[in-house]
Amino acid sequence: MTNPADLTVLSRRSMLAALSVGAVGAAAEAAPRLALPAAAASPAGRDLAHAGIADWSALVGERFRLAGAAGAPLRLVKVEPLVAAGARTGASRRRGFAVTFEAPAGRAPEGNSTSWIARGNDAPLPVLLGSPATDGGRTRLVAIFN
Numbered sequence: 001m002t003n004p005a006d007l008t009v010l011s012r013r014s015m016l017a018a019l020s021v022g023a024v025g026a027a028a029e030a031a032p033r034l035a036l037p038a039a040a041a042s043p044a045g046r047d048l049a050h051a052g053i054a055d056w057s058a059l060v061g062e063r064f065r066l067a068g069a070a071g072a073p074l075r076l077v078k079v080e081p082l083v084a085a086g087a088r089t090g091a092s093r094r095r096g097f098a099v100t101f102e103a104p105a106g107r108a109p110e111g112n113s114t115s116w117i118a119r120g121n122d123a124p125l126p127v128l129l130g131s132p133a134t135d136g137g138r139t140r141l142v143a144i145f146n
Helices: 004-030 053-057
Strands: 063-066 073-081 097-104 113-118 125-129 133-135 138-145
Touching: 053 073, 053 097, 125 138
Parallel strands: none
Antiparallel strands: 063 073, 063 113, 073 097, 097 138, 113 125, 133 138
16 A cells, blocks of 8 residues: 555655756756857858859859968859769759859968868858969969869
């Protein structure tokens, strides 16, 4: 047979547990929200990591910056389609393209490595930049999007 004193202890424990869970929930609801930066987006609102040639072409002339300590300014100067024979299967884009950035001479990254670039307040985007080529005081870097 069940002892009524045991039920009271269990009832108190259950009540305390429920109040604890409720207090944690109320504290979580009252806590300030963590604001994360938005993903880098094209003017059409598409995520640039998955955007196509039309989205990137709309950004020609826009300023980007290298993330990190260097923070070198970059300007998108050209977007060119890559020629490929045959249909692409399983690709995220219908066709590959090259994006050319321009940086002040001496401020470009080494190249042939992944750099994080950002536009405005957008979240940084990892991009593999090729070897820099300097011409007339400006350095050009090309990224391939396949």
